[in-house]
Amino acid sequence: MSTSTPVSTTLLVRQRQLADTTLRTAAAAPLEEGQIRVQVDRFALTSNNITYAAMGDMLHYWQFFPSGEEGWGVIPVWGFGTVQASRHADIPVGEHLYGFWPMATHAVLTPQRVNAAGFSDAAPHRAPLHAVYNHYLRTQADPFYQPFNEDIQALLRPLFVTSWLIDDFLADQQFFGADTVLLSSASSKTAYGTAFALAQRPGIQVIGLTSAANRAFCESLGCYHRVLAYEELTQLPARAPCVYVDFAGSVGLRERVHRHFSALAYSCAVGASHVQDLGGAGDLPGPRPTMFFAPAQVKKRHTDWGAQGLNERLVHAWDQFSHAVQAPLQPWLVVQHHQGRAATQAVYQQVLGGQGSPRIGHIASLLA
Numbered sequence: 001m002s003t004s005t006p007v008s009t010t011l012l013v014r015q016r017q018l019a020d021t022t023l024r025t026a027a028a029a030p031l032e033e034g035q036i037r038v039q040v041d042r043f044a045l046t047s048n049n050i051t052y053a054a055m056g057d058m059l060h061y062w063q064f065f066p067s068g069e070e071g072w073g074v075i076p077v078w079g080f081g082t083v084q085a086s087r088h089a090d091i092p093v094g095e096h097l098y099g100f101w102p103m104a105t106h107a108v109l110t111p112q113r114v115n116a117a118g119f120s121d122a123a124p125h126r127a128p129l130h131a132v133y134n135h136y137l138r139t140q141a142d143p144f145y146q147p148f149n150e151d152i153q154a155l156l157r158p159l160f161v162t163s164w165l166i167d168d169f170l171a172d173q174q175f176f177g178a179d180t181v182l183l184s185s186a187s188s189k190t191a192y193g194t195a196f197a198l199a200q201r202p203g204i205q206v207i208g209l210t211s212a213a214n215r216a217f218c219e220s221l222g223c224y225h226r227v228l229a230y231e232e233l234t235q236l237p238a239r240a241p242c243v244y245v246d247f248a249g250s251v252g253l254r255e256r257v258h259r260h261f262s263a264l265a266y267s268c269a270v271g272a273s274h275v276q277d278l279g280g281a282g283d284l285p286g287p288r289p290t291m292f293f294a295p296a297q298v299k300k301r302h303t304d305w306g307a308q309g310l311n312e313r314l315v316h317a318w319d320q321f322s323h324a325v326q327a328p329l330q331p332w333l334v335v336q337h338h339q340g341r342a343a344t345q346a347v348y349q350q351v352l353g354g355q356g357s358p359r360i361g362h363i364a365s366l367l368a
Contacts, residue, residue, distance in 0.1 A: 006037075006084065009366050010104040011344060012072040015062060018053050018352055021345055022072070028106060034122075035110050036086045040101045043079030044154040045338075045351050045362045047188050048162075052076055054249070059293075060129060065102035074102045076133070079154040079363075081107065090114045098145065098153070099136035103344075105366045109136065117141050130295045143315045151335045152322055155361040156189055163193030164317050165297040166270065170243060171201060172300075176265035178241040180205045182257065185247035186227060187214035187358035190270065192332070194245065195223040196321055209233065209253070217358050221332055223324075239263050245270060246289065258284040268292050331359075338364040 008028045014020035031037055053075050056062040065074040083095040088111050097118075101107050112122035118137040126134050139145040144157060170181065181198055183191045186208025198206045208224040210217075218227040228235060233256055236242075241263045246254055247270050258264060264286040301310045325332040338347040344364040350356055 006039075006106060008104060008106040009341065010067070010074060010102060011341075011348070011366060012067050012069065013053060013075055013348075015053075015056060015071055015073045018050070019349065021348065023341055023345070024067075024069075028108070031085055031087045031108065032110075033087050035108055036088050036091050037084050038081040038097060038101075038107045038109060039084045039367070040079065040081045040104055040107055040365070041367070042150065042154060042363050042365050043077035043101055043103070044151075045077065045344075045347055045364050046155065046159065047185075047351065047354070048159055048190060049075050049077055050352055051249075063125060063129060064100065064133060065104075065107070066125060074104065076100050077103050078158040080139070080150055088114075091119070096139045097136045098139055098142060100133045103348075103366070111136075132295045132298055143311065144318055149322070151337075151361070151363050152326065152333065154363060155333065155335070156193065156322065156325065157318065159190040160193040160318060160321055161314060162270070162294045163190050164197050164314060165294045165301075166194045166245060166268070166292060167197035167201070168301065169292065169297050170198075170245075170266075170268075173266070175204065175243055178243045178263075178265040179203055180207060180240055180242045182207045182209065182236075182242055182244045183224075183247060184209045184230075184245070184250065184253055184257075186210040186218045186224060188247050189333075189361075191245075191247045192218070192221055192223060193321060195221070196324065197317065199223045199225070207236065214358050220330065233257065233260060236260070241265050244268065245292075254289060255284060258286045261286065266290070333361045334359055335361045335363055338362060340368055341366055 006028055007025055009023055009025045012022050012024055052061040056073055061076055062073040064076045067074050079101055081097050081101060083091055083093050086093050091111055110122040111119035113120050118135055120134045181204060183195055185191050187210045195206045198204055205225045208218045208227040209230055212229040215227050215229055218224055238260050239262055242261050243266045244257050244264060245268045267287050267289040269289045269291045338344055344366050347362050347364055351362060
């Protein structure tokens with residue numbers, strides 16, 4: 001057991017002005033009985049994290065790691081950490097964990113329901129939040145884990161789980177009678193993960209919408225049957241039965257899709273990578289846009305298949321996807337590392353602004 005109390009640094013974001021950030025550094029408080037302190041080694045920064053911030057109030061993402069400062073929040077991130085100090089009998093110092101972390105150098109957790117696979121955080125403020133985000137995995141027992149592949153897992157695993165669940169949900173609903181699925185923000189990781197899964201469904205046509213600048217990238221992936229720039233939407237037949245999966249959160253684009261497709265069967269809202277365009281779309285023709293919440297589909301499949309059945313399906317799908325993403329001749333994703341405070345703040349601003357190549361994946365750490 002270690003009792004060291006390091007200095008901890010946290011990146012705070014102004015909740016109503018996401019481009020406004022600040023760093024808070026303070027000596028970590030002593031651990032209470034049953035707690036552990038985890039050093040957050042590395043985490044991914046993607047448009048998914050921007051969605052967490054943009055929908056922080058609606059979907060309670062600000063509640064996972066309260067900042068203690070009015071108007072400021074801590075954006076949750078997926079990644080890996082190492083137990084630095086422990087006052088829990090079943091969690092040793094040095095244990096390597098995968099899960100949901102604050103954008104910080106350290107996190108204090110209160111493990112409960114500890115088993116060989118992992119544990120949940122019993123912090124009182126997290127009790128009403130969804131269990132999927134409160135669970136931490138011990139990498140030594142995690143079937144997804146490969147020690148040489150942590151960056152790809154941090155970047156894509158949580159997004160691909162959402163992608164796979166979207167595909168599973170739509171298939172479970174027999175695609176609402178449609179045979180075409182239209183994905184916005186097609187160059188985003190969650191979108192192309194969804195396209196990868198959908199493309200394996202016989203009879204389903206997968207169409208990606210993206211910016212003109214990202215069109216060639218999306219076409220290079222091979223998981224879209226057709227890729228169009230946003231301004232080319234009207235090239236698609238208006239009467240084709242279609243499902244729209246909105247990863248962009250663009251009110252204007254959503255309205256154009258709803259008004260163009262007279263046979264729109266379902267409108268699924270997933271993310272909000274275009275922060276400047278958030279908001280309601282008012283009265284739209286066709287189906288009411290419905291927010292997709294991945295944990296709800298996880299709960300359904302837990303009931304249908306059991307935890308082991310769901311996990312086996314996910315691991316199999318992840319193995320296929322991660323192999324495709326790392327194709328040696330043309331990888332879908334090239335990792336860039338950002339170490340330290342200034343570098344992490346800079347890459348956060350880059351991701352927030354939607355800048356850079358979609359082929360680049362950002363891994364950050366606030367550790368000096």
